[in-house]
Amino acid sequence: MPLSMVKPGEAATIRKIGGKETARRFLESLGFVSGGSVTVVSHMGGNIIVTIRDSRVAIGSDMTSKIIV
Numbered sequence: 001m002p003l004s005m006v007k008p009g010e011a012a013t014i015r016k017i018g019g020k021e022t023a024r025r026f027l028e029s030l031g032f033v034s035g036g037s038v039t040v041v042s043h044m045g046g047n048i049i050v051t052i053r054d055s056r057v058a059i060g061s062d063m064t065s066k067i068i069v
Contacts, residue, residue: 001066003038004048010041012069028030028055044066 006012014036017024031053032038041049046061 001030001069002065003040003069004061004064006040006069008040008042011037013037014067014069016068017066018064018068023066025066028061031055032060033048034069035039038067 003012003014013053014032014034016034017027017032036052041051041053041056043049044058047058048061048064049058051057063067
């Protein structure tokens with residue numbers, strides 16, 4: 001399922017990063033890699049705030065649909 005469907009407070013393991021090469025590289029630079037752990041903090045107006053690698057990152061719904069957990 002896409003990361004956008006994970007409820008706040010839940011942790012998930014990233015299975016696959018989809019999209020074009022530039023989008024995948026951007027997400028990898030933020031720490032979104034296959035096998036990595038991500039915790040959803042909150043959903044705010046279409047954006048999702050997640051904790052990944054001890055950092056909080058806000059990403060838009062277009063990007064969260066490319067992250068399969």
